[in-house]
Amino acid sequence: MSRQFFGTDGIRGRTNKGAMTAAMAMKVGQAAGTRFLRGAHRHRVVIGKDTRLSGYMIENAMVAGFTSVGMDVVLTGPLPTPAIALLTRELRADVGVMISASHNPYEDNGIKLFGPDGFKLSDEDELAIEAMLADEIALADAPEIGRARRIEDARGRYIHAVKASLPNSVRLDGLKIAVDCANGAAYQVAPSAFWELGAEIVAVGVNPNGKNINDRCGSTHVGLLQETVVTAGADIGIALDGDADRLIVVDEKGQTIDGDQIMALIGSQLAARGQLRGGGVVATVMSNLGLERFLCGQGLTLERTKVGDRHVLERMREGGFNVGGEQSGHMILLDHGTTGDGTVAALQVLAALVQSGKRASELLHLFDPVPQLLRNVRFAGGKPLEAAQVKTAIADAEAALAGRGRLVIRPSGTEPVIRVMAEGDDAGEVEAAVASICHAVEKAAA
Structure with missing residues (x-):
């Protein structure tokens, strides 16, 4: 069966057009809920979103869809995609939903689905849900209709998990960090996590209004962060995208550091500590040849996949790798989560900066990219x-x-x-x- 709605990262499109209408969102909720009604327990879905104006519409439609087939709903409000993957597992939910179009402009939105293990859905599950979208879906009897509630500690749970990705001995005291949250899902949690670890924070892109997500800010528009780093005299800049699963770094000179250099740093440091699994790093065909040559020089391999973090993750799980990502900034660290997490990856970079005593421009220039x-x-x-x-x-x-x-x-x-x-x-x-x-x-x- 060919895919009509699901792409490489869920369903995505212009809101109130095509597949991204309230009616379709409700149907996706009904289909996904029905797919994961397994066993005799009371079923539960976790739903998060980024800061897009259309998030309210899609969220409410999906609540209607899931509850109508008998699934209880837990709402988190704006949170990064990796937080929803985490909470899906922690709350023993049957399915997780992130409403986001990632780095796209606010006019777009999307639906990403996670299974009970916190990983994005398999092809089999996505195709099964697609098939149900064309049919009538059986609704729950009146006594079995689901309930919806909002949890207040979702942000705190995620911040705690992010900080736990570092050893207790690692602090960020004395570090001045400029953080650009793209007016997106991490606008509260990322600056809070870095601050709680001792850093001085200069935050931009933290005033979402529903329409300014990714608007001349964040990991795809680093000019604002570059200017902020230099003006504020920051040691380093951290840029996330709208749903905070991507990371781009800016060094103290205002120069951009892409995902290839970040993977080189994290991979080589884990290898030096004997903690890199799989014998190398997984990236896509778009990663620079310089990264491949650098890893080879370290006795490590670079496994290449098709473009898309979904393909990177599949290869990581098949081959037992724990580090993978994309040049564009998706960073997947399977020791700490089940999907890309820009905040967790940023903490690995920040910890290396503190422990090395080097400047960011020196630490994060591990190879010369080829043209x-x-x-x-x-x-x-x-x-x-x-x-x-x-x-x-x-x-x-x-x-x-x-x-x-x-x-x-x-x-x-x-x-x-x-x-x-x-x-x-x-x-x-x-x-x-x-x-x-x-x-x-x-x-x-x-």
Whole structure:
């Protein structure tokens, strides 16, 4: 069965359009609730959200859906995605829901689902829920309709778990940290966790109004944080995205540190302590060749997957790895959680900064990235990657980069775009390779 609604990270789209309406959210609640009505116990779902205006609408619709099939609802209010994964397990819930479109603008929203183990749903569960969306769903008898309640200690539970990811001996006293929470789900919990560990905090992106989530702030727009770090004289800057499962760092000079350097730091430090499992790190095809060479030099491997933290997590679980992520900032540390957690990953970086006595610019520059270029080519229809001239251009570029770089050519899963990425030791060769392939795609799509 092909997927109609679920993408690589749940269901996502423009609110009040297509799949992201109140009616559809209620139906998803009914279907997911029915799927996880297992056993004779009283069933429970945990529902969290980020700070989008449409979160109220989607939340209420999902409450109606879950309660109508006999499932009790626990509401947390705005919390990071990893907090909902954690609470789903801690509260022994049957399913967890995070209402968020991650780093997207406020006009979008999404629904991420977690199983009782706190991991995102399997393909089997997602396909089963999709199938139910097309059918009538049996509703609970009147005495079995679920109840809904809001819990007040959800933030405290998550902050405690985040702090527990560090040894008791590690404190952040004397560290000045600029934190950009993207006006999103972590606007309260992330600054609080860092402050409680002793740091001095300069917080931005912590005044959500329903429409300013990810708006010129957060991990996808680091200009605000760069300016804040330099102006405030901070030791380091921490940028999260709308649902706080991504982390991008800014050093004391205002330079951006991406997920590849963060994975290099965390992976190599765990390896030095004998705590890295799987013999290496899992990342996607988009991670820089420099990361792969650095890990090789440490006697470690880089396992590559398709783009998407879902694919990274699948490979981590298959191979017994405990560190994985994406260049874009998703950081999955399976010793501390079941999904990407920007706040937990930030604490590992901050602890290393304190323990090393180094400046962030020195600590977080473990390798020189090779020149990497990514361009997107939009097309009107058809399958341009199957055109003979495109195949020839790709083969020629591969031959030119052989032994000195690599290509990644992939269609977008959400829009009519071909993504063309090349990297290699020679910036000129990289640019020529990307230009030739993009030109061939444009001609084939004309």
